[in-house]
Amino acid sequence: MGGMCGYLAAMGALVTGAEIVLLNEVPVTLSSLQREVDHLIAGIESGKHTSLTVVSEKCSKTFDTAFLARLYEDESGGRFDVRKAILGHVQQGASPTPRDRYLATMMGTRAVELLAAAPADKE
Numbered sequence: 001m002g003g004m005c006g007y008l009a010a011m012g013a014l015v016t017g018a019e020i021v022l023l024n025e026v027p028v029t030l031s032s033l034q035r036e037v038d039h040l041i042a043g044i045e046s047g048k049h050t051s052l053t054v055v056s057e058k059c060s061k062t063f064d065t066a067f068l069a070r071l072y073e074d075e076s077g078g079r080f081d082v083r084k085a086i087l088g089h090v091q092q093g094a095s096p097t098p099r100d101r102y103l104a105t106m107m108g109t110r111a112v113e114l115l116a117a118a119p120a121d122k123e
Helices: 007-016 030-045 065-076 097-116
Strands: 020-022 054-055
Touching: 007 020, 007 054, 020 030, 030 065, 054 065
Parallel strands: 020 054
Antiparallel strands: none
């Protein structure tokens, strides 16, 4: 998701508190990846238990998600586990839950209320 635009990845990284975000708007190089791996290792060695890296869909033609997962795993020296999840594979969609239906009803109701209360002469 997102294609050549890193907006979704950037917003996802922001709201999840990701420490590392790789976007196609910022070139990914071997030296930048080395800095990221060093950052992850330093965090683990200082007592951190988790870290999150968000990768934009097409941040690099060479360094895709599978490559990055292998790199992190190999460079970790067994200090941390690497798990990759590709949003498009995880987000398959399902039947709406009762909460989803309730929220949709409340939002739809409020939208109609706002439309009904708007002045008729506004364009």
